[in-house]
Amino acid sequence: MRDSRDPIAGIMPYIMRGRNESCVYYQKSFCVENIQRYIHDQRKKGNRITVFHIICTTLLHVFTRRPHLNRFVMGRHLYQHKNFDLRYVVKTKLTDEGLESIVRARLDGDDNIFSLRDQMTRHIEEIKSDGLQEDDKFIGLVLKLPRWVKRLGISILRILDFHGMVPQALVDLIPLYSSVFVSHMGSIGGDALFHHLYEVGNTSVFCVIGKIYLKPYRDIRTNGVIWKKTIDMNFTIDERICDGYYLIKSLEMFDTYINNPSLLERSPNEIIAEENRKKQEREQRIQENKEREKTKAKESGYSDLNEYWEDMLENPDAQNDANEDDVCDAE
Numbered sequence: 261m262r263d264s265r266d267p268i269a270g271i272m273p274y275i276m277r278g279r280n281e282s283c284v285y286y287q288k289s290f291c292v293e294n295i296q297r298y299i300h301d302q303r304k305k306g307n308r309i310t311v312f313h314i315i316c317t318t319l320l321h322v323f324t325r326r327p328h329l330n331r332f333v334m335g336r337h338l339y340q341h342k343n344f345d346l347r348y349v350v351k352t353k354l355t356d357e358g359l360e361s362i363v364r365a366r367l368d369g370d371d372n373i374f375s376l377r378d379q380m381t382r383h384i385e386e387i388k389s390d391g392l393q394e395d396d397k398f399i400g401l402v403l404k405l406p407r408w409v410k411r412l413g414i415s416i417l418r419i420l421d422f423h424g425m426v427p428q429a430l431v432d433l434i435p436l437y438s439s440v441f442v443s444h445m446g447s448i449g450g451d452a453l454f455h456h457l458y459e460v461g462n463t464s465v466f467c468v469i470g471k472i473y474l475k476p477y478r479d480i481r482t483n484g485v486i487w488k489k490t491i492d493m494n495f496t497i498d499e500r501i502c503d504g505y506y507l508i509k510s511l512e513m514f515d516t517y518i519n520n521p522s523l524l525e526r527s528p529n530e531i532i533a534e535e536n537r538k539k540q541e542r543e544q545r546i547q548e549n550k551e552r553e554k555t556k557a558k559e560s561g562y563s564d565l566n567e568y569w570e571d572m573l574e575n576p577d578a579q580n581d582a583n584e585d586d587v588c589d590a591e
Contacts, residue, residue, distance in 0.1 A: 272500045273336040279457035279464070279498050282333075286495040286511065287452075290518050291488045292472060298521040309377060311491065312444050315469060316346055316365070316380075317373040317524040318517040319440055324369045324528035326510040328502040330439050332462035335422045338500070339462070344368060347438040347463070348380075350387050354448065361387050361396055362435035369529035373521075398433045421460050436461025446471035452492040464498040 276282040295314055302309045323330045323344055330341045346365045351358045363383045367376060387393065402410060417434075420426045431437045436458045445452060445468055452470030457463060475490035497507065517523055523531070 266503065269338070269500070269503065273333045273338065276500065277336070278459055279333070280459065282498050282500050283457050283496050284499045284507075285454050286497065287454075287492065288495075288511070288515075289475060289490050289492050290515075291475075291477070292491050293488055294519055295521055296489065307374070307377075309373065311472075312348075312442075312447070312469070313373055313377045313380065314518070314521050314524060315467075315493070316348070316442060317371075317376050318514055318521075319346065319442070319467065320344060320367050320371060320376065321517055321524065321528045321531070322510055322514050323439055325532060326506070326513065328506050329465065329510055331501040332464045333498065333500050334424050334462055337424075339424070341439050341462070343439070345438040347435055347441045349443060350384055351448075352388055359396075361393055363387070363393070364435070364438065369532070370527050372527045373524040395433045395435055418460060434461065436463060438463045440465040440467060442467045442469070444469045446491065452494045454494050455496055457496055457498060464501050466496040468494045468496075470494075 272282070292311065295311055298314070299309050299311070327340065330344060332339055332341065344367050346367065347362055348365070350361050350363050352361070353359075363380075365376065365379055365383065367379070371379075402413065405413070417426065417430075426434075438461070441455075441463050443455060443466070447469075449471055452468045455466045455468050457466055470492040472489050472491050474487045476485045477488050478484075479486045495511075499507075502510075
């Protein structure tokens with residue numbers, strides 16, 4: 261795809277050729293008290309929701325409603341993902357010997373927090389019961405090959421990846437193709453860190469979630485200090501996929517969902533449909549107001565609406581006198 265409105269966006273992939281020389285870093289702390297209240301209320305209803313579910317569903321909403329985030333650069337060209345694929349790591353056991361497996365959650369605009377939770381729960385249960393996934397088995401087979409064969413195979417993969425010619429079967433097996441990669445370091449007691457982007461594949465956004473901790477905030481009522489539970493999130497983003505204004509507005513939308521997790525019970529498509537309906541209603545009201553003003557201008561003897569308003573600005577007293585005469589005539 262090509263964004264004809266911004267020539268700079270078209271030339272940037274030639275100037276900044278790799279993702280890691282093109283990445284920008286964004287760090288944000290979120291008070292999680294609203295999230296914890298929401299999780300507590302859902303537990304009372306029998307729904308097991310976690311902070312990770314809320315953050316991942318928020319990413320789904322933001323990427324669906326702000327589709328420029330779901331782009332990637334490959335072969336110096338900008339492309340749009342056809343799906344929303346979220347990658348995350350599942351560790352079979354919280355021990356040094358526990359294996360790690362990268363899972364793909366394929367979602368769309370009709371999913372919400374409950375369908376995402378069900379899909380993730382199913383994936384985790386499958387990994388813990390069956391062990392390695394198909395991609396893990398494939399990579400294990402590749403590792404058994406001689407070193408020169410592996411080097412040759414990776415070199416061919418890089419060439420195919422640059423030209424967008426990697427077979428879909430391999431794309432499904434290689435865990436470097438996704439819309440966003442999420443790492444929940446907080447689940448193992450770690451802080452959020454900044455992660456690099458992968459040069460192979462098409463992942464343009466990496467999100468790292470830290471552990472919950474107490475952070476001081478200023479109380480605007482007493483001007484004192486209060487301590488609240490907080491979580492840090494770090495984003496690494498390929499700046500070539502969108503401009504700064506678009507990115508900041510998208511991050512503001514992310515804040516809205518984090519502060520109001522009940523919005524995630526609806527799907528992105530439902531919210532988009534409601535916004536479009538409200539937009540049509542506003543446009544209809546504006547059009548009706550314009551029609552009323554045109555009618556009023558014609559009744560006042562003006563040829564068009566602009567002439568009417570220009571006369572109103574230049575001779576406001578004359579219009580007021582006319583209104584008073586109308587009142588007198590009515591009496």
